[in-house]
Amino acid sequence: MSTALPSAASLPDADAREMIRIESVTKEFSLRHNHSLKELAFAALKGKKLSDSFMALNGVDLTVSSGETVGLIGLNGSGKSTLLKTISGVLFPDSGRVLVRGRVAGLIEVGAGFHPDLSGRENVYLNGAILGMSREQIDACFDDIVAFSEIEKFIDTDVKYYSSGMFLRLAFSVAIHTDPDVFLVDEILSVGDEPFQRKCIERIRQMQADGATMVIVSHELDMLQKLCSRIAVMQSGNLIFNGNPAEAIRVLRGDAQPGEHEDDADEHHEGQPDDLDTD
Numbered sequence: 564m565s566t567a568l569p570s571a572a573s574l575p576d577a578d579a580r581e582m583i584r585i586e587s588v589t590k591e592f593s594l595r596h597n598h599s600l601k602e603l604a605f606a607a608l609k610g611k612k613l614s615d616s617f618m619a620l621n622g623v624d625l626t627v628s629s630g631e632t633v634g635l636i637g638l639n640g641s642g643k644s645t646l647l648k649t650i651s652g653v654l655f656p657d658s659g660r661v662l663v664r665g666r667v668a669g670l671i672e673v674g675a676g677f678h679p680d681l682s683g684r685e686n687v688y689l690n691g692a693i694l695g696m697s698r699e700q701i702d703a704c705f706d707d708i709v710a711f712s713e714i715e716k717f718i719d720t721d722v723k724y725y726s727s728g729m730f731l732r733l734a735f736s737v738a739i740h741t742d743p744d745v746f747l748v749d750e751i752l753s754v755g756d757e758p759f760q761r762k763c764i765e766r767i768r769q770m771q772a773d774g775a776t777m778v779i780v781s782h783e784l785d786m787l788q789k790l791c792s793r794i795a796v797m798q799s800g801n802l803i804f805n806g807n808p809a810e811a812i813r814v815l816r817g818d819a820q821p822g823e824h825e826d827d828a829d830e831h832h833e834g835q836p837d838d839l840d841t842d
């Protein structure tokens with residue numbers, strides 16, 4: 564579930580405050596359809612196209628400065644996970660570029676970065692190594708990782724028997740122990756039970772206080788509004804708004820047009836996030 568990031572290009576040190584710079588990024592996917600042999604033969608004879616393509620990201624620009632927490636919202640299929648994957652280096656853009664500074668850890672897909680036939684214990688080592696930790700570093704924080712995850716009893720069970728919540732527990736625990744400069748969280752937090760989600764959010768706040776830079780995707784808009792200094796809204800592969808969290812939520816709900824206010828894309832909000840007390 565956690566992903567390391569050696570692949571996206573690094574930002575030059577001169578722009579010391581920028582941690583993530585996404586410039587005109589596009590990503591096209593093809594829609595595959597299942598066809599019979601007969602259909603394939605006809606299509607070949609008539610020179611007909613059998614797959615359609617569509618733009619999952621359609622020229623997205625976004626920069627995230629050091630210490631900022633940016634929320635990313637949008638309907639299902641709007642391109643949020645695809646954008647996070649270009650930041651984590653799992654996907655390469657077709658055009659445009661993504662620059663990232665520092666060590667990136669991400670909770671992007673349930674089970675990604677875990678091997679089903681290995682135990683929780685072995686996967687902590689595998690995942691830690693993927694995230695750039697040495698064996699000694701993992702040894703040193705292994706007990707803390709397991710303690711945070713609260714799955715001590717199952718740590719020697721193969722992870723193919725884990726629930727998605729258990730995957731999340733272990734992956735989140737490993738990721739936070741790699742001390743990332745940039746932390747990416749996709750919707751998957753919602754597979755955790757309420758006490759664990761609360762614990763994750765507390766830890767996210769602690770990382771914010773320590774200066775980490777974050778991008779968080781979630782449908783829990785109240786939670787995002789409390790955590791984020793800025794929220795970006797995706798719609799059909801386009802970033803249609805980037806600014807004040809409350810305004811972003813109105814844009815998502817269709818109560819405001821992206822162009823109706825001052826806070827449109829490209830504008831940065833340096834202000835503090837809303838009150839961060841736990842509900």
Ligand SMILES: Nc1ncnc2c1ncn2[C@@H]1O[C@H](COP(=O)(O)OP(=O)(O)O)[C@@H](O)[C@H]1O
Binds near residue numbers: 637638639643645
């Ligand atoms: N590997 C892929 N191959 C083809 N289509 C994909 C792939 N990954 C995502 N998509 C498609 O791209 C669009 C955006 O997906 P995604 O970024 O996962 O949306 P979101 O996270 O906002 O729900 C969706 O239509 C999805 O089906």
Ligand SMILES: [Mg+2]
Binds near residue numbers: 643644645749750
């Ligand atoms: Mg998604």
